[in-house]
Structure formats: structure tokens, C-alpha cells
Amino acid sequence: METIGPREARALAERRAARVFYVHPLLRHSMVSLAAAGITHLLSAVTGFFSGDVAYSLPVLTWAVLYLGISGVWFAWTRPSRSLTKTEAFILVALAWIFTPLFSAIPVTAVLHIPLIDSWFESISGYTTTGLTTFTGGVDPYFHKYIPSVEEAPPTILWWRAYCQWLGGFGIVVMFFVFARLGGLPAHLVGLAEGRYQRLEPSIAKSLRALMGTYFFLTLVEVLLLYEAGMTLSDAIYHSMTALATGGFSTHSSSIGFYHSVKVELAAIAGMIVGASNFADIYAILMGKRRRLSGEINSLLIVIAVSVSASTLILWRVGVTWAPYHPLREAAFHAISAITGTGFGISDLSKAHDVWKLILSLLMLIGGSVLSTTGGIKQYRLMIMFKNLWWAVKETVYSGIMVTRRVGGYRANPEELLNAFAVITYFFLTWMIGTIALIAFNPEYSAIDAAFEAASALGTVGLSVGIASATASFSAKVIMMILMLLGRLEVIGFFYALEAARRKLRYR
Structure with a gap:
């Protein structure tokens, strides 16, 4: 094999560079969405094929190849004009x-011949x-098209729903980091924008490997359970x-209740708790690393214990007439x-007591750990x-004392405190607005x-009292889609984006 010298190599690189187009970084990196949708459909098509669903896996595979082909060419022939x-x-x-x-919903609409609003709703939910x-x-009711139940849906589409959730839990974030590193986007910026990134190892690359390795391992353990x-x-x-994605999609309309098994419910509970736990803490525990834990796992278990105990007493008082449990x-x-924030169910909550619905609505807004899928x-x-309530009491009772504000072993700075209270405020305001909007456009809802449904959408949970369905009005679907998107970025993330967009337009 003939080798070339440095001068020839430099000349070859220059010729190749001449074929590359430099585009705005936002335009260049936005194609990640198409690639992510393509990967989701590729995985679902392959799994559907091995499930014997050739009729639907082939057209889905065609869409996947189209998406990945377009995004591949785009990334190969373009470069960001700047960082x-x-x-x-x-x-x-x-x-x-x-x-x-949206990109992921288009093939589902084409394959199943259902309205885009329904497939987009399903995709966002995933x-x-x-x-x-x-x-x-x-x-x-708006497009007069029949939407199949999960039992009627082809296996390829069912697997698409599962992959949407599994990748949505952590995979989308990881893919953004991978494509970012290939395209020159500083990975920490994406993590900062989403508010979920935390290094598991000293370098970003090692953190990603640790993150996905932990995610794969825990998924396999849950499969066995x-x-x-x-x-x-x-x-x-x-x-x-x-x-593990704390998503809650199931292959049955009655969810985990289909199995009527305490063993299955306990195994599902284990997966839900792990998925809602801080993955940095889980990784440290599994690897035996000596690091300061966040304290969120302890907090999660305490909240669960208190909530289950209080809920049991309340349900004992009002009676569980809607389920034989x-x-x-x-x-x-x-x-x-x-x-x-998982959304698995064992009974029909549309028939549940209003007190139980209210309790669950509040619990759905709490959520799990920061570095988790919830x-x-x-x-x-x-x-x-x-x-902060305890700090305020101590400072008031013991005048002049300087309270050290520590959360999970780490010192909490004033910015974190303000951010936390801002997010909590935004969540409850958005919940109220979402509830009012659902009633205003759909007066038939209590x-x-x-x-309940607004809390489920905003908390990205998935429990439902029947409003979210094929027969829901167009307005109800749109409102819940907006709430799901706001909830995924913890509401404040979209305020960041809006302010950033306003600033760019102002200083153009």
C-alpha cells in the first residue's frame, strides 16, 4: 500500500475541506433531531422484524434509512460556521x-394512516x-379516524413506543453529547441547557460511558426480575x-393490572424506584467509589414511605371500591x-375516589432525583x-447565628436556592393554568x-383518569402535549430558551 507524505496529505485535506459547507451552528446541530428519530425507528423496525411483523417493519425501516441517510449526509458535508x-x-x-x-411521529402516521396529532401526542409522550x-x-373526534388500542397495534409500533421512552430517558441526552463532540458543540452546554447533566467520571467521555453502562445494566436486571x-x-x-425510563407504556391497556400478580407488581416497583433514583449515586454504589452522595435516594425512599403509609390510611377510610385490592x-x-413519574397502573383510576385522585395529583408533581429518568x-x-424552612427557624430563634446551608452533603449557594423555588413556583402555576385550560376548552371535564390529567402530563407521569385517549378533543390533546414538553424541561428550561431567542433577535 502506497503511503503519502505530509504535503500530499495536507493537499488532500484541503480538497476535502473545499467540499464542506459551513452553516449556522443552530441549523447544523438541529439535524440531530432527525438522526435521533431515525435511530428510534431503526431499532423498532429491527425488533419488529424479529417479532414476525414484516408488513410494518419494512416501511418503518425505509423511513429510518431515509432519516439516517439525510442526517448522515448533512453531518458529513456541513460544518458549523462557529462554536x-x-x-x-x-x-x-x-x-x-x-x-x-415530530420527526418520529411522521412515519407512524404514514404507516398506520392515523392523524398526525395522535401520533405526535404518542411520540411526545414517549x-x-x-x-x-x-x-x-x-x-x-376531529379527524374521524380510528386509533387502535395497544392490543391492536402492530408489534413494530409497540416497540417504537418502548424505544421512544427508553431513549427518551437518557439516550437522547447521550446522543446529543455524542453528536455534539463530533460537531464541535461543547457538551457541557447541552447539559446545562437541559439542567440534568452531572459528571460520573472526571471526563465527559468517561461519564457518558459510565452513564449508558449503568443504564444498560439496570435494564437487564429489571428484565430478569x-x-x-x-x-x-x-x-x-x-x-x-x-x-427504567419511568415512562409507563405497556403492551396492555390495563397496564401492570393485566397480570393480576403481586410478584409482577413488586418487580415493577423495583424498576420504578431505581429509574427515579440519582444515577450518579447508583453508579458510585455499584462501582464502590468513595464519593459524596446526593442524599436524593434517601429522600425518595422517605417520601415513598410517608406517602404510602398516609395513602393506605386514607384509602382504608374511604374504601377501595373501584378495585378488588x-x-x-x-x-x-x-x-x-x-x-x-412512571405511570404504570393496576386499576381503573377514572372510577377512583376524588380524594385519591387529589393525592395522586400532588404526588405526580414531586418526581424523583435530579439525575434520573423521571x-x-x-x-x-x-x-x-x-x-430552608428549618434554616429560617434557626436563624430567627438564634439571632445572629450563621446557618451553613447544606443539601445532600453539598453547600447550597444562593443561586441554587432561588432556582429551586422558581422551579417549584413555575410547576404549580403551570399546573393551575393547564387545569383551567382543560376545563375552559372542555367544560365536560370535572x-x-x-x-389529575394536567398533573400527570406536567409531571411526565402517565397515570390517567380517561381524558388522554383517542376520543379526547383536539384542544385537550394539544394542551397535554404542551404540558408534557414543559414538564420534560422542568418549565424553566423553556423560559431559558425563550429568553435566549429574544436576546438573539434583539441583538441581531
């Missing part, structure tokens, strides 16, 4: 959470790891992906499903809120049902 700024990173992440589900679904077997509990291997893999079983499963306010901010 992405911090404000542009905020805009990029917000746009990605809008366009990735990537945001919410779990609300329109695949309930009914006619869309569900399989040993009585699920088929296919169902165990499916529900393991959606449990002991109050402890109903309280434990649904309280944990709500807090962890949504909601997060345990870290909950810890700040309660500790206030408690609207509040």
Missing part, C-alpha cells in the same frame, strides 16, 4: 424536544417518558425499558408509580424547600379530573 454559544444551546435543546417527536396514550381504540415474576420474555424486555396494595403501587419538581428541590 455554539450558551444561549444557542438553550434554544437547541428546547427545539430538539419539539422536533424529535420521548418525554410520560406514558399518556391515544392508542385506546377509539375514533378521533420481571421475567422471574411471570412475564413473558418479550413483555419483560418491553416493561423493563419503560420502567387491599388498600395497602392500591396505595403502594399507585403512590410509587406517581412519585417516580420528571417533576425533583427530590433535590424538595430537600431545599423543607431545609375539576378534579382536569387537575
Whole structure:
């Protein structure tokens, strides 16, 4: 094989560079959304093919190849004209959470011949790891098209739903870092914009490997737990992906309640709690690393214990007339499903007592840990809120004392305290606005049902009292889609993006 010298190599590089087009960094990196959608459909098509669903896996595979081909050519032949700024990173992440589900929904609309609003709703619910679904077997009232139930949906589409949630949990974030490193985007900017990044190792590359390795390992462990509990291997893999992603999509309309098994419910609970725990802490524990833990896992377990105990007593008082379960079983499963933001269910909550709906609505807004797959306010901010009350008491009682503000072993600076209270405030205001909007456009909904569904969408949970369905109005679907997107970026993330966009337009 003939070798070339430095001069020839430099000349060759210059010729290749001449074929590259330099574009605005936002335009260049926005194609990540198309690539992410393509990867999701590629995985679902391959899995669907091995499931025997050739009729639907082939057209989905065609869309995947088209998406990956276009994005591959785009990344090969373009370069960012400059580095992405911090404000542009905020805009990029917000746009990605809008366009990735949209690109992913288009093939589903084409294959199933259903309205785009329904497939886009399903896609947003998947990537945001919410779990609300329109695949309930009914006619869309606006477009008059039949939307299949999950039992009627082809295996390829069912796997697409699972991959949306599994990748949405952490994969989308990881892919952004990977493409960012290939394209010159500083990876820490994307993490900063989404507000979820935390290094597990000293370098970003090692942190990503550790993150995905932990995610894969925990998914496999959950597969074994569900399989040993009585699920088929296919169902165990499916529900393991959606449990670790705290997404809640299922292969059955009745979710985990389909199995009528305490063992399956306990295995699902284990997956939900792990998925809602801080992955940096889990990684440190698994690897035996000596590092300061966040304290969020302890906080999560305390909140679960208190919520389950209180819920059991309340359900014992009002009675569980809507399900043939002991109050402890109903309280434990649904309280944990709500807090962890998973959305698995074992009973029909549309028939539940209003008190239970209200309790679950509040629990759905809490959420799990910061570096986890769940949504909601997060345990870290909950810890700040309660500790701040104690700090205020100490400073008032012991005049002149300087209280050291520590959360999870780390000193909390004033910016973190302000951010935490801002996010909590935004969450509750958005919940109220979402509830009012649902009732205003759909007067037939009761206030408690609207509040429940708004909390489920905003907390990216997926528990439902029946509003989220194929037969939901166009306005209800749009409102819940907006709430899911806002919840995924903790509301404040979109404010960051809006302010960044306003600033760019102002100083153009």
C-alpha cells in the first residue's frame, strides 16, 4: 500500500475541506433531531422484524434509512460556521424536544394512516417518558379516524413506543453529547441547557460511558426480575425499558393490572424506584467509589414511605371500591408509580375516589432525583424547600447565628436556592393554568379530573383518569402535549430558551 507524505496529505485535506459547507451552528446541530428519530425507528423496525411483523417493519425501516441517510449526509458535508454559544444551546435543546417527536411521529402516521396529532401526542409522550396514550381504540373526534388500542397495534409500533421512552430517558441526552463532540458543540452546554447533566467520571467521555453502562445494566436486571415474576420474555424486555425510563407504556391497556400478580407488581416497583433514583449515586454504589452522595435516594425512599403509609390510611377510610385490592396494595403501587413519574397502573383510576385522585395529583408533581429518568419538581428541590424552612427557624430563634446551608452533603449557594423555588413556583402555576385550560376548552371535564390529567402530563407521569385517549378533543390533546414538553424541561428550561431567542433577535 502506497503511503503519502505530509504535503500530499495536507493537499488532500484541503480538497476535502473545499467540499464542506459551513452553516449556522443552530441549523447544523438541529439535524440531530432527525438522526435521533431515525435511530428510534431503526431499532423498532429491527425488533419488529424479529417479532414476525414484516408488513410494518419494512416501511418503518425505509423511513429510518431515509432519516439516517439525510442526517448522515448533512453531518458529513456541513460544518458549523462557529462554536455554539450558551444561549444557542438553550434554544437547541428546547427545539430538539419539539422536533424529535415530530420527526418520529411522521412515519407512524404514514404507516398506520392515523392523524398526525395522535401520533405526535404518542411520540411526545414517549420521548418525554410520560406514558399518556391515544392508542385506546377509539375514533378521533376531529379527524374521524380510528386509533387502535395497544392490543391492536402492530408489534413494530409497540416497540417504537418502548424505544421512544427508553431513549427518551437518557439516550437522547447521550446522543446529543455524542453528536455534539463530533460537531464541535461543547457538551457541557447541552447539559446545562437541559439542567440534568452531572459528571460520573472526571471526563465527559468517561461519564457518558459510565452513564449508558449503568443504564444498560439496570435494564437487564429489571428484565430478569420481571421475567422471574411471570412475564413473558418479550413483555419483560418491553416493561423493563419503560420502567427504567419511568415512562409507563405497556403492551396492555390495563397496564401492570393485566397480570393480576403481586410478584409482577413488586418487580415493577423495583424498576420504578431505581429509574427515579440519582444515577450518579447508583453508579458510585455499584462501582464502590468513595464519593459524596446526593442524599436524593434517601429522600425518595422517605417520601415513598410517608406517602404510602398516609395513602393506605386514607384509602382504608374511604374504601377501595373501584378495585378488588387491599388498600395497602392500591396505595403502594399507585403512590410509587406517581412519585417516580412512571405511570404504570393496576386499576381503573377514572372510577377512583376524588380524594385519591387529589393525592395522586400532588404526588405526580414531586418526581424523583435530579439525575434520573423521571420528571417533576425533583427530590433535590424538595430537600431545599423543607431545609430552608428549618434554616429560617434557626436563624430567627438564634439571632445572629450563621446557618451553613447544606443539601445532600453539598453547600447550597444562593443561586441554587432561588432556582429551586422558581422551579417549584413555575410547576404549580403551570399546573393551575393547564387545569383551567382543560376545563375552559372542555367544560365536560370535572375539576378534579382536569387537575389529575394536567398533573400527570406536567409531571411526565402517565397515570390517567380517561381524558388522554383517542376520543379526547383536539384542544385537550394539544394542551397535554404542551404540558408534557414543559414538564420534560422542568418549565424553566423553556423560559431559558425563550429568553435566549429574544436576546438573539434583539441583538441581531
